[in-house]
Each structure stands twice: as C-alpha cells, then as structure tokens.
Amino acid sequence: MSTRQSRKLEHIAYSLKLSDGPGTTGLEDLVLVHNCLPELDLADIDLRTSVAGLAFSCPVYLNALTGGARDVTEINRQLARAARACAIPMAVGSQAAALEDAAVRESFRVVRDEYPEGILLANIGGGATVPEACAAVEMIKADALQIHLNVAQELAMREGDRTFRGYAENIGAIAAQAGVPVLAKEVGFGMAGEQATQLLQLGVAAIDVGGSGGTNFACIETARITDTTPSFLGFWGIPTAVSLIEVVTAVAGKTDVLASGGLRSALDLAKALSLGAKAVGIAAPCLQLLQHRGLEALIAYLTNLKFELRCIMLLTGAASVAELQRKPLIIRGPTEQWLKKRGIDTSCFAHRT
Numbered sequence: 001m002s003t004r005q006s007r008k009l010e011h012i013a014y015s016l017k018l019s020d021g022p023g024t025t026g027l028e029d030l031v032l033v034h035n036c037l038p039e040l041d042l043a044d045i046d047l048r049t050s051v052a053g054l055a056f057s058c059p060v061y062l063n064a065l066t067g068g069a070r071d072v073t074e075i076n077r078q079l080a081r082a083a084r085a086c087a088i089p090m091a092v093g094s095q096a097a098a099l100e101d102a103a104v105r106e107s108f109r110v111v112r113d114e115y116p117e118g119i120l121l122a123n124i125g126g127g128a129t130v131p132e133a134c135a136a137v138e139m140i141k142a143d144a145l146q147i148h149l150n151v152a153q154e155l156a157m158r159e160g161d162r163t164f165r166g167y168a169e170n171i172g173a174i175a176a177q178a179g180v181p182v183l184a185k186e187v188g189f190g191m192a193g194e195q196a197t198q199l200l201q202l203g204v205a206a207i208d209v210g211g212s213g214g215t216n217f218a219c220i221e222t223a224r225i226t227d228t229t230p231s232f233l234g235f236w237g238i239p240t241a242v243s244l245i246e247v248v249t250a251v252a253g254k255t256d257v258l259a260s261g262g263l264r265s266a267l268d269l270a271k272a273l274s275l276g277a278k279a280v281g282i283a284a285p286c287l288q289l290l291q292h293r294g295l296e297a298l299i300a301y302l303t304n305l306k307f308e309l310r311c312i313m314l315l316t317g318a319a320s321v322a323e324l325q326r327k328p329l330i331i332r333g334p335t336e337q338w339l340k341k342r343g344i345d346t347s348c349f350a351h352r353t
C-alpha cells in the first residue's frame with residue numbers, strides 16, 4: 001500500500017478518535033430571531049436551493065471524505081447509499097491516489113454505481129493539472145468538481161507538500177476547461193474575503209468556506225506523527241461563521257457561497273444558510289455515525305436534520321432558503337468584534353425584514 005493510501009486510512013482512524021476544535025465555529029455568536037406568528041405550515045417549507053446552476057432538493061450535502069484505498073470502497077458505498085436515501089449531493093475524497101493508481105479507482109466509481117441519479121462532486125487539490133481534473137470528473141461522471149485548498153494541513157503533515165506556488169493559475173485553468181462547475185473549498189481553516197475575491201476572479205462557480213471549529217486537520221496530522229493532539233496549528237484558521245460573512249460580503253452575490261466546517265445541528269445549518277450560504281456541507285459526523293452505528297443511523301441523522309431545519313425555518317417565518325436570508329439575525333461576541341475590525345458592519349443582518 002502506498003503512503004498516500006495508508007494516509008487515507010489513518011485520516012479515518014484519527015477523525016473517529018478526535019473531537020472538533022479546539023476552537024469553535026463562531027456560530028454560537030449568532031441568534032436567529034424567533035417569530036411567534038409565522039403564518040406558515042410545516043408543509044410550506046421548501047428546502048430547494050441551487051448551487052452553481054445545479055438544482056439541489058435540499059441545501060445539505062455530504063462533504064468530501066474518502067476514497068483512494070481498497071479498504072475504503074465499502075465506506076464510500078455506504079455513504080453513497082445514505083446520500084441517495086436522503087436525496088442529497090455527495091462529494092468524494094481527493095482522487096489523487098486514483099489518478100496515480102488505477103487499482104483504487106473502484107473506491108470512487110462505487111459512488112456513481114450506487115447513486116446513478118445523484119449530484120456528485122469530484123475532488124482534487126489545488127496543485128492538479130487540467131488533464132488530472134478532467135480525469136477525476138470523468139472517473140465518477142461528476143456533476144461538479146471541488147478543488148480543495150489545504151495548505152495548513154500539508155504543512156502540519158510530516159510528508160506533506162512544501163511548495164504552493166501556481167495554485168491560482170491552476171484553478172483558473174481548471175475552471176475554464178473542466179467542463180463542469182468548479183467549486184473551491186477549504187478543508188477546515190476557512191477563507192478570508194481577499195482570497196474569495198481572487199477565487200471569484202479565477203472563475204470558480206462556487207466557494208465553500210470550509211471554516212474552523214469542526215474537523216481539525218492540523219490536529220489529525222499531528223496525531224498521526226505523535227499520537228498526541230496539541231498541534232502548533234491547533235488554533236489556526238478562520239471560524240466558519242466569520243469566514244462565511246467575510247466571503248459573502250466579498251463576493252457580493254457574484255458567485256455562490258457554501259458553508260462547511262463544524263456544522264453539526266440543524267440550528268448550525270439554519271444560521272449558515274441565513275448568513276448567505278446556498279448550501280451547507282457536513283463531513284466527519286457522517287463518517288463517525290456510519291462507522292460507529294451503521295448506515296441506518298446515518299440515514300436517520302440526515303433525515304432528522306432536514307425535518308429540524310424545516311422546523312427552524314418555520315420558527316423564523318421563512319418558507320424558503322432565500323426567505324431565511326432576509327430574516328433578522330443577531331451577530332455578537334468575538335464574531336462581531338472580528339468583523340468590525342475588518343470593516344464589516346454586522347448590524348445590517350439584525351435589521352433585515
């Protein structure tokens with residue numbers, strides 16, 4: 001087994017062992033305003049959304065987790081079954097291993113086999129070439145392509161990359177030539193408004209902020225080396241709520257914004273959608289549920305999240321994701337302080353009607 005393939009298994013093992021954080025997502029600083037007279041029925045709540053021109057029946061997607069080793073084929077099969085049962089889009093893990101070694105391609109193809117009608121996202125890194133990006137898309141007949149940005153993870157990884165020049169040029173070339181919408185995503189360290197503006201100019205169809213407060217790849221990589229969690233980058237990154245507001249403000253509606261990183265409850269999802277995310281991604285909890293409690297438990301979690309999201313939308317008086325983005329939202333505490341220092345006025349969220 002190659003180093004890359006054994007790393008995939010170690011990522012799974014440590015993500016099952018470690019908890020979120022140590023920092024938080026900042027979503028605890030946000031409050032949606034309760035509406036005691038919503039004049040809506042639960043059946044009125046419409047979860048549909050669209051991302052990069054793709055129609056999602058619900059704004060939740062299963063974010064990139066795995067693939068690239070024979071031993072993870074079964075995990076991807078089960079994840080795809082859960083995504084299909086809940087009719088949600090699914091991203092596969094990085095396909096770099098399968099571009100190198102045809103023997104592990106099945107660990108990705110199984111996702112398309114299990115979910116033929118699904119919205120599937122291919123996944124490669126920022127250093128990939130246009131032919132590699134096209135091969136990754138073709139491998140799973142993907143509807144879109146995620147390009148993951150994980151510089152902090154690589155630096156925390158003993159065998160990780162140390163050269164990061166040329167990513168912007170690659171992303172621009174892939175966005176122009178991949179033949180499917182290209183989404184740039186962080187893996188849990190967040191994005192600042194400045195980089196969102198750059199990505200917008202590079203032509204990406206959507207940006208997933210991938211903020212901190214959830215899965216922490218600095219801690220995972222450090223644990224792989226020392227089997228202890230403190231990492232010099234443990235508190236590095238931009239919390240998901242902060243990152244989302246920075247990015248939504250920077251792109252000003254010119255591209256779709258997605259939220260991920262530590263989103264766990266329906267209330268987290270509702271807050272992220274309210275801030276302007278068109279959809280929200282969840283990764284580690286899905287893997288943990290699948291591995292610890294099985295496929296039915298994962299399906300029940302996702303099904304329940306959709307029900308609870310509907311309830312919370314109703315309690316704000318919002319019948320759709322677009323309406324939720326016009327409902328008042330209070331932003332306070334460290335999240336507000338950060339944004340104020342960055343020149344972003346959060347009071348406009350509180351005054352929405």
Ligand SMILES: Cc1cc2nc3c(=O)[nH]c(=O)nc-3n(C[C@H](O)[C@H](O)[C@H](O)COP(=O)(O)O)c2cc1C
Binds near residue numbers: 094186187188210
């Ligand atoms: C075990 C594991 C493997 C992952 N592998 C990938 C990957 O190959 N490519 C990628 O873009 N993101 C990968 N991620 C990152 C997730 O897609 C997501 O961005 C991150 O975990 C934050 O979301 P969460 O807090 O809901 O887990 C992985 C996450 C986990 C837990």
